[in-house]
Amino acid sequence: MTSWGLIVKNLFRRKLRTFLTVFAIFIAFLIFGVLSAFQKTLTEPPQGPSATRLVVTNKVNFTQPLPISYVERVKAVKNAGIVSHMSWFGGYYQEPRNFVVSFGVDPETYVAIYSELALSDAEKQAFIKDRTGMLVGKKLADMYGWKVGDTVPLKSSIFRQKDGSDAWDFKVSGIFTNTEEENGDQYVVFHYDYFNESRSFGRDAIGQIVVQTRDPAQNDATAREIDEMFVNSGAETETRTEAAFAASFAAQLGDIGFIVTAVVGAAFVTILLIAGNTMMLTVRERTGEIAVLKTIGFTARRIFAMILTESFILALLGGLLGVGFAYVALGLLGGMGGGFLGAVKLTPSILITAFILMALLGFLTGFLPAWRAMRTDIITAFARK
Amino acid sequence: MALLSQIGAVTSMNIASLRQRVWPSLATVVAVALVTGVLLGFLSLANGFRATLDGTGSDDVAIVIRKGGGGELSSVLGREQQQLIAEGPGIAKGADGKPLVSGELYIVVNGVRRSNGIKANMPLRGVGPNAEAVRGAIKIVEGRMFTPGVAEIVVGKGVHEQFEGFDVGATVRLSGTDWKIVGMFDAGGSAFESELWADVTLLQSVANRGSSVQTMRVKLTSPDQLKALQDYNDADPRLKLDVRSEKAFYASQARGISDIVLYLGWPLAIAMSFGALAGALNTMYASVDARMRETATLRAIGFGGLPAFVGTMAEALLLSAIGGIVGAVGVYFLFDGLSASTLGAGFAQVVFSLKMTPALVIQGVILALIIGFVGGFFPALRAARAPLLAAFKAT
Numbered sequence: 001m002t003s004w005g006l007i008v009k010n011l012f013r014r015k016l017r018t019f020l021t022v023f024a025i026f027i028a029f030l031i032f033g034v035l036s037a038f039q040k041t042l043t044e045p046p047q048g049p050s051a052t053r054l055v056v057t058n059k060v061n062f063t064q065p066l067p068i069s070y071v072e073r074v075k076a077v078k079n080a081g082i083v084s085h086m087s088w089f090g091g092y093y094q095e096p097r098n099f100v101v102s103f104g105v106d107p108e109t110y111v112a113i114y115s116e117l118a119l120s121d122a123e124k125q126a127f128i129k130d131r132t133g134m135l136v137g138k139k140l141a142d143m144y145g146w147k148v149g150d151t152v153p154l155k156s157s158i159f160r161q162k163d164g165s166d167a168w169d170f171k172v173s174g175i176f177t178n179t180e181e182e183n184g185d186q187y188v189v190f191h192y193d194y195f196n197e198s199r200s201f202g203r204d205a206i207g208q209i210v211v212q213t214r215d216p217a218q219n220d221a222t223a224r225e226i227d228e229m230f231v232n233s234g235a236e237t238e239t240r241t242e243a244a245f246a247a248s249f250a251a252q253l254g255d256i257g258f259i260v261t262a263v264v265g266a267a268f269v270t271i272l273l274i275a276g277n278t279m280m281l282t283v284r285e286r287t288g289e290i291a292v293l294k295t296i297g298f299t300a301r302r303i304f305a306m307i308l309t310e311s312f313i314l315a316l317l318g319g320l321l322g323v324g325f326a327y328v329a330l331g332l333l334g335g336m337g338g339g340f341l342g343a344v345k346l347t348p349s350i351l352i353t354a355f356i357l358m359a360l361l362g363f364l365t366g367f368l369p370a371w372r373a374m375r376t377d378i379i380t381a382f383a384r385k
Numbered sequence: 386m387a388l389l390s391q392i393g394a395v396t397s398m399n400i401a402s403l404r405q406r407v408w409p410s411l412a413t414v415v416a417v418a419l420v421t422g423v424l425l426g427f428l429s430l431a432n433g434f435r436a437t438l439d440g441t442g443s444d445d446v447a448i449v450i451r452k453g454g455g456g457e458l459s460s461v462l463g464r465e466q467q468q469l470i471a472e473g474p475g476i477a478k479g480a481d482g483k484p485l486v487s488g489e490l491y492i493v494v495n496g497v498r499r500s501n502g503i504k505a506n507m508p509l510r511g512v513g514p515n516a517e518a519v520r521g522a523i524k525i526v527e528g529r530m531f532t533p534g535v536a537e538i539v540v541g542k543g544v545h546e547q548f549e550g551f552d553v554g555a556t557v558r559l560s561g562t563d564w565k566i567v568g569m570f571d572a573g574g575s576a577f578e579s580e581l582w583a584d585v586t587l588l589q590s591v592a593n594r595g596s597s598v599q600t601m602r603v604k605l606t607s608p609d610q611l612k613a614l615q616d617y618n619d620a621d622p623r624l625k626l627d628v629r630s631e632k633a634f635y636a637s638q639a640r641g642i643s644d645i646v647l648y649l650g651w652p653l654a655i656a657m658s659f660g661a662l663a664g665a666l667n668t669m670y671a672s673v674d675a676r677m678r679e680t681a682t683l684r685a686i687g688f689g690g691l692p693a694f695v696g697t698m699a700e701a702l703l704l705s706a707i708g709g710i711v712g713a714v715g716v717y718f719l720f721d722g723l724s725a726s727t728l729g730a731g732f733a734q735v736v737f738s739l740k741m742t743p744a745l746v747i748q749g750v751i752l753a754l755i756i757g758f759v760g761g762f763f764p765a766l767r768a769a770r771a772p773l774l775a776a777f778k779a780t
Contacts (some may be wrong), residue, residue, distance in 0.1 A: 024661075031657065060495065157459045248504060255725075278664075
């Protein structure tokens with residue numbers, strides 16, 4: 001019988017024990033996969049255009065407004081290509097619980113900067129021309145059944161019209177999907193001017209300025225240049241990339257990294273103990289057999305390798321199942337999180353880490369038992385019987 | 386009686402023999418301890434957050450905000466509305482005979498968190514002269530209160546713990562103005578301790594808010610006057626605002642986040658329990674198998690199956706109970722009272738402390754005992770059914 005045959009036979013000799021050990025490892029890798037994917041999405045800046053666009057916000061906090069006059073001054077910066085701006089509307093549809101992520105924007109520059117929004121040229125033109133026009137993300141449009149040409153009243157939880165009403169009527173000019181981000185189509189944008197002129201307070205203030213730079217490699221210098229321009233003015237600014245802005249937002253929820261590391265760490269120490277313990281038990285039980293194998297000529301090294309292989313197989317089996325299930329579970333959870341979470345996925349780097357952990361687990365749980373098996377003394381082993 | 390003494394004898398044999406299986410037993414204890422620890426970590430997080438918000442606000446203070454969703458941050462009350470509310474019924478009067486109301490601004494500013502150097506939203510509250518009288522439980526513990534009309538700030542205790550650069554005597558720059566920190570206040574562990582307070586009139590001009598405020602706090606003569614004030618508000622078309630008891634307002638804010646933590650904590654702990662259960666089963670089966678001859682011998686000399694069953698169960702439950710207690714004690718020493726902060730419903734950080742309670746410890750130990758029970762049950766069955774022949778078989 002080959003070593004390999006013996007290993008397989010050994011693994012399935014105590015089916016229940018093998019099953020339980022693999023199950024424990026499976027759970028640990030499932031937890032690892034799901035939590036790491038969430039951590040990645042929440043804390044790592046996305047790639048794509050948002051990594052190179054700059055956002056200028058009020059330094060006090062991004063909820064504080066900037067004067068609209070800043071837009072022209074930012075345009076004068078040498079590296080500034082297209083400059084646009086957006087303002088938070090705090091919108092909802094019919095009921096306050098039907099919260100709609102909504103911004104007043106400068107239409108022409110907005111569609112020029114956000115090239116990842118898939119829109120036909122006709123829709124773009126219609127939006128730019130119609131003062132009450134609004135672009136709607138496909139997911140939102142599907143949710144509320146809005147179609148191009150519909151007039152949709154949106155209420156604001158912050159602003160009022162001069163006549164005291166809190167509803168603005170918008171006409172749907174186009175429906176977009178986001179080619180960069182799976183869930184990046186759950187908001188609406190409309191003309192800032194239409195909203196600005198009719199609101200009863202906060203006039204001529206904007207939320208943030210978005211800058212598409214000519215040379216993204218110069219972004220750091222450009223950001224500094226913009227911020228220095230407004231030092232000691234009434235509204236000092238803070239400029240960073242859109243991606244960094246998004247990441248800083250998630251960081252506010254709490255120390256996600258610490259929580260994930262702590263939970264995954266606890267799960268792996270648990271599994272290390274369980275799997276290591278099982279391997280120890282297994283080898284102890286087989287002391288007699290190992291002595292027999294040695295007697296019939298198996299080298300110590302071969303026995304060492306066999307035991308270690310067994311623990312590697314256990315780790316790999318449980319690990320692959322766990323990561324596989326994490327993949328399925330994340331697919332099922334995909335719809336959750338609304339527009340605030342991007343797609344939660346297992347990235348290559350998570351998979352690589354998972355394989356490293358499997359190898360580590362196999363080695364750590366197998367080494368000591370394998371060492372012990374290798375050192376089994378034939379005489380004492382038989383004497384014990 | 387004979388049965389009881391048999392049970393006692395087998396149980397003590399089981400427990401005594403633990404010494405021969407120190408490492409496997411210890412592995413089980415630690416695995417159970419870690420599972421309990423993870424569960425209790427999350428529960429104490431949720432519990433601490435809830436305790437802070439539940440302890441914020443009182444029944445005899447009404448909070449007035451704009452209707453239409455959102456909290457303090459998106460609310461706006463004009464001057465006329467402020468005056469109308471102050472004329473409302475059921476409002477307590479101050480020493481000067483004027484109604485005890487406080488119009489307040491709620492602005493979000495950046496602070497740098499001590500733990501990881503990340504910028505986070507902090508609430509800067511502009512308060513009027515009545516703010517302390519309306520709330521009651523505000524105590525200056527260091528320095529003094531700000532002087533109205535001067536760019537001075539007092540900081541909550543929680544702010545000072547969690548954020549950098551808010552020591553009394555320091556200066557912070559907000560909205561192009563340098564504010565001097567002149568005092569620190571204690572608000573009885575409530576969410577107000579996560580806030581910075583400044584003079585509302587000065588903040589209105591710095592933040593270009595004119596004479597508008599965002600919320601009004603109203604001291605009621607008694608909690609049941611709330612209804613009268615609500616009716617008064619609903620009857621006046623110029624008002625139509627949202628009038629709620631401050632306590633209810635904060636309690637509703639607590640729900641969302643502590644629910645998320647619970648929904649995260651329990652599934653994780655349960656998933657991990659299955660892992661630990663697998664470990665416990667392995668250990669216990671091994672323990673039963675190792676003693677198979679001994680058990681069968683006992684059966685042969687007249688012991689029943691039940692004592693063998695109980696003995697194994699007792700061993701499993703003892704191991705898991707130790708694990709549960711170790712986990713709970715560990716969490717208590719590592720995390721209890723630990724200060725943390727998260728983004729609250731007001732779009733700003735709420736500072737709170739992780740809080741363990743006996744009720745949580747009981748939940749953790751119950752989870753541990755369930756692992757022990759299931760992990761012991763099946764191996765115990767095997768022990769109880771030990772075939773008599775096993776006594777004579779060579780191992």
